[in-house]
Amino acid sequence: MYYQTPSPAIADLVNLKPDPLMLFGPDRNLILMADRPSYPSIEELREPKLKLAGRLINPHTFMPHGNRGYRAPRLRNLATNEERPLLGLPAEGDYRYFNWSPSGQRFGFCRVLSTGLQVWIGELSTLQCRPIGAADLNNSLGGVPFDFVGDDQIIVRRRLLGVVRPPDDAPIIGPNVQDTSGQEGHNRTYTNLLETQHDVNLFRYYAEGQLYMVDLVSGEERPWGQPGIIAMLTASPNRAYFMISYVTEPFSFNVPYEKFGDRVEILDAEGHCLVVLAERPPQEDLPAAFGSVITGRRRFTWRSDHPAQIYWTEAQDGGDPRNEAEVRDQLFYLEPPFTGEPVPSIQLPLRFGALRWCRGDLALVMDWSWKDRRQVTRRWWPDAPERPAETWFDHNWEDNYQDPGHFVSVNLPSDHDVLLARDGGNTLVLVGEGHSPEGSRPFIDLFDVEHRTTRRVFTSAPPYYERPLFFLDEYPDWFLLAREQLTERPNFYLRNLVTDEEIELTNFPHPYPQLRDAQFEKVHYERSDGVKLFGDLHLPQGFRPGVDPPLPVLMWAYPQEFKDAEKAGQVTSSPYQFTRISPLAPLPFLASGYAVFDDFAMPIVGEGDVEPNETFIDQVQMNAEAAVRRLVDMGVADPARIYVGGHSYGAFMTAHLLAHTRLFAAGIARSGAYNRTLTPFGFQAEERNFWEVPDTYINLSPFVHANKINAPLLLIHGEEDTNSGTYPMQSKRMFAALNALGKTARLCLLPYEDHGYAAEESILHMLWEMETWMGKHSLGHSS
Known part of the structure; x- marks a missing residue:
């Protein structure tokens, strides 16, 4: 049959204009804005796609299939309430992956072309934008294909030069065979996995890339690091070192690429490998229980408040939460040159969840247990890892009425997050949903680090529903607030925590x-x-x-x-x-x-x-x-x-x-x-x-x-x-x-x-x- 349309009263509600993209810059008076795309047409969904390793890849663009762009990028100045279009852009262009340089003097984004993604850089002083290289980025596996390294350099991930696509009519050289591993492993019923050697060759072709370091002043571009399937790249806070993860072969036919084997390395600023932190096989044989993990090193992360410390965790229970264990996970770290023996740090009785950094005598670690629906927030001392941790919250996550909220972080110029500390570092900030039998009333609490007490300084009040979204990094008295009521769509305000002063940012009309x-x-x-x-x-x-x-x-x-x-x-x-x-x-x-x-x-x-x-x-x-x-x-x-x-x-x-x-x-x-x-x-x-x-x-x-x-x-x-x-x-x-x-x-x-x-x-x-x-x-x- 042909496509049909419902009654006009219903059809009129389909293609409503969505809210624009809003990306605050390091100068929080400046916001990059762009119009969000509405629904694609069926013709766009018909574009070619490859189903490989759990991903849908557009073979023409080296992008995830269906990855559409924003329109009409512009800069809004909150101080003057002025919006100015970005200059030098083609009319009717589509754009993605907007990002600011650390100081905010430049911004970057990608233009979506029929042949792929192209990096563009804009200058804040003039709003003039220019392309950086060809539309040859490799974004097949998603993520952001470029990043600033300081204000004057970017790293981009491009396709490999001179590599020929495997032909679709390659001769069949034999049957497709798989063996069992002999180990118990429980995997959900994943779709679009690799099935043949031709799939393997195609995945390698579309996933492999080469990083390039680009000098935005001189225009020089040079290969950086080794080519490969790059799953992750993050810089240390001082940008002297980089952590990179390469997907390694043999590829699995049983799990998607996120669970493929990998190699984690530390690189110097020139892209040379200093040390291999881990070489891990595919995650095919994990125990069935929720919370099961690999037994080796995992969850690598930079310490945000230190120039260059790398942390990770290792299971102490065989990776199986059904095993009895006093210590279930333990953190370890290394410092430059990353070649010594790992330094043991905090031990956790539950499965490691997340880290929140602040300073040498204050960090938070969350661990959890699925069986008990339990999450614990512990204060610890990174510079004194032998000191016992202090439990701040022990919360059943099904109990929404007792949820203490989450501690607020701000973003440093190094592009790493640290806890927002006030009053000389003695106070942290908690934001929560405020669930209760009468309904949710989001709140902001100030948390006294020494006495572990809270003081409420903001609560959403009827007839509004108000949600604190984030605090401004350099002006931490100010936070972004979303306000709505039953008959008014959400609009955004800047609100001062101390004076209650407000600045209206948007005034979106009722959409229906x-x-x-x-x-x-x-x-x-x-x-x-x-x-x-x-x-x-x-x-x-x-x-x-x-x-x-x-x-x-x-x-x-x-x-x-x-x-x-x-x-x-x-x-x-x-x-x-x-x-x-x-x-x-x-x-x-x-x-x-x-x-x-x-x-x-x-x-x-x-x-x-x-x-x-x-x-x-x-x-x-x-x-x-x-x-x-x-x-x-x-x-x-x-x-x-x-x-x-x-x-x-x-x-x-x-x-x-x-x-x-x-x-x-x-x-x-x-x-x-x-x-x-x-x-x-x-x-x-x-x-x-x-x-x-x-x-x-x-x-x-x-x-x-x-x-x-x-x-x-x-x-x-x-x-x-x-x-x-x-x-x-x-x-x-x-x-x-x-x-x-x-x-x-x-x-x-x-x-x-x-x-x-x-x-x-x-x-x-x-x-x-x-x-x-x-x-x-x-x-x-x-x-």
């Missing part, structure tokens, strides 16, 4: 005024076992529950696993947040007279040693029954016209609800997985494999219960879904089963689309399918 007066309510209710639930109820303007005839309702959800029933019912949003409408979410149907119960709670609780999936089906039933009962009792929902839907795991949920309840007139399942035997090494939060709990995998497969589905089910799927586990085959097989069983179903496969849908034609057609499907079906009647 036709829905400005739609009604919103955070609805609270309980399911039959007492677990507290909630959801976001959106009603058309002027509708009076209990007075006007009840409405058709679209209910949309995504299941979440919890280990604590009490924490499953915690509120994590604000009644004052702006109602943002995405065409990929259910809210467009508000424009055509539906009530929408969005993100209605779908907790799956498994307390103690009980895994949530053992009672998944019972719990989704209870969640849905409680939600439907609440909507009917409120006088909102017409019981004959209640529809349920979801995307990905929400589609999996939808199929179960149609199989195990009789609550819904029809269901909409987008890009889901319905046969869990096809994801045998885990899915979502399930760690156990199929052979450990085969009955659980089988019972949790909606495909097995297809004979129980009586309500009409619409299946939508992107034909080129690369998400782990949600192959298009999942929807095809589910539809085939429903068809053979005489059920009412429809399968819509969207050409060229991935797990999320991108093209305007696809999104409009998806909305048409959903609108038509719900319009045709009600309980007791299908047309």
